[in-house]
Amino acid sequence: MNIFVFVKRVPDTESKIRIDHKANKIIKDGLNFVLSPYDEYAVEEALRLREAHGGKVTVFSVGADEVNIILKKCLAMGADEAVLLKDDTPETYDGLRTAKIIAKVLKDKFMDYDLLLFGRLSIGADNGQVQTMVAQLLDLPQINVVTKLEIEGNQGTAYREIEGASEKVAFSLPAVLSAQKGLNEPRYETLKGIMMAKRKEIPVLPLEDLGMSAEELAPLMEVVNLESPPPRKAGTVFEGEAEAAAKKLAQFLHEEAKVI
């Protein structure tokens, strides 16, 4: 089975995001970047499918040279190949633009695949658009937010959590799938894997080689303003002896919070 996984480099969830209000950008200095966690589930699932069915796992990422570090991580986890789809344009947050690039690559350069795996969204932008748009552009079946996956021959069954139930979806390959938390527990890289990945060449496919027009690549979205969410208000502490404090709490719940 030939599996392609698409991954993105994102700021670590524990990083404190600071905004450069003049340039309308996040300040990258001091930020720690990681492989988007949902993409990591996708990579892990690909590796497990390969271990069960044989085949090959290739990981792709769209971005500048700095995304190599997450591609190396995927190689260290056990992916066979990684390809950098080199795009030096600063972050556009335009999912359609990324989807067009990926679709073009899959139409013209890497045509041989059975499964296209994505994370359900990249943390940071939180858009969750690309996989759906890629499926649409390539006219492939798609199942999003998958928590369990079974493949048999060229047929697959995916499970997704829906309100109060689990939905079971049958599909045929090739297909587009996006991974949700719970799909698996990603493995830890071994040092051996890291060292092997370090020595491995990552082929670069520059955007210019795809023959896409400037019009196709122009972002349709413009970021007008970035704001941090307002800081959370401090909680209220009712001080004093238990009885008096309980009275104050009850009074608060009744008169101000109006919940009792």
Next chain:
Amino acid sequence: MNKIGKLDGKIIDKLKGIVGGTHVITDQEYMEDYSHDEFSLSDISRMPEAVVKPASVQEVAKVVKMANLEKFPLTPRGGATGLCGGCIPSAGGIVLSLERMNNIIEIDKHNQMAVVEAGVTLMNFYEAVENEGLFFPPHPGEESAFMGGVIATNAGGARAVKYGVIRNYVRGLEVVLPSGKIIHPGGKLMKSSTGYNLMNLFIGSEGTLGIITRAVIQLMPEPRESRSLIIPYDSLEEAIETVPILMSSKIIPLAVEFIPKDVIQITERFLNKKWPSTDGSTYLLIILDADSREEMDRLSETVADICLNKGALDVFVADSPQKQEQVLEIRSKIYEAIKSITLEILDIVVPRAEIALHVKKVQEVAAKYDIWLPTFGHAADGNVHTHIMKVKLVEGRLIPFPEKEWVGKMDRVREELYQDCKIRKGMISGEHGIGIVKKPYLSLVLDDAEIQLMKGIKRVFDPNNILNPGKIFDLKS
């Protein structure tokens, strides 16, 4: 001597006059929390007669002065995360809780020092320090501990291998003496050869010499890269024997922990979290820091080579913050996972080179008494936490055994391990302190002359023996 028994109403009223009525607690139900520490068995817990919560050093000074005048015992209390009964008011009297003195006064970036009140929790301190791009290296484990308590016990933790213990980071203190006088030994100073170092006497004094109300803490620049290696071995011996080779290879890891697989599995179930590996029978957890990715790769490769040469089965890497956190959480929650089935936690520290032999002795004692003694800890600083358990572990299952069986064994097991500690020129506490629990064994590892000096110091500082009486040693004996 001390008035043990009821404090009269007048004293309670005066205390209320000092700290305010709502900050003197006498309600039994509410005081129950203040009658024990994190671990202590019920037979050493004791209810205080009142809990007093001052908000300033002046209030502390007035309360202490009054205790000295009226001669009632006063036990200072931090986050109560201790394991030896240090904060239990075992002589009665009042508990002086520093919980309201929880301000971080300043983080001085130019001097790379912080000034904190005693009631600041480690958790809040780490956060404030990280927000300024600085680093406070010691990590004694439980983050709800208060800075005051951490200093009063000279706490250590896993990162001591590279960065040392709390004592190495305290530069100055504000201390209330039993007389009510406030002194400020040390300061924002990197050096001082100015007379006796009084500050160091208070560090590790377990609240017996003065009340620490404020501290000046040394900080460091934050290392850029941090990585945890999880290394499975087939045998505990191979794992531990790796450590001295590692330490002589010019690499200083932040931490080198050894942990048997059985306690990892119990903790995995307890937390519903996954450890990176199911291989082997023992793990080394090695934490590295470095200033660049290249340096980190070089360090990890060297470590991996040494470990694999000594028989390690593989080397797993956690380098994203989430993965490191997951691994560290499992490591630091082992205690919680097995707490309910633990009788006692030993805190023996031996010279680093003796650790393999001491652990071997633990295994012999476990076999001799047919008791489960999971042993893990800080392999590279010689500090071993052997747990005396009230269950047996048979093929991964926990089988309780009756109290009458373990009750006699417990003392003999402890005795044998302390004797082994003495033979290896170790100490009975590496980082937890003596409190009440380890008091009977102090004379096993310290000379009488040393103990007499300690008692002399106690008398100089606290002539009426009002501060945490009966901790570390008994004055009369």
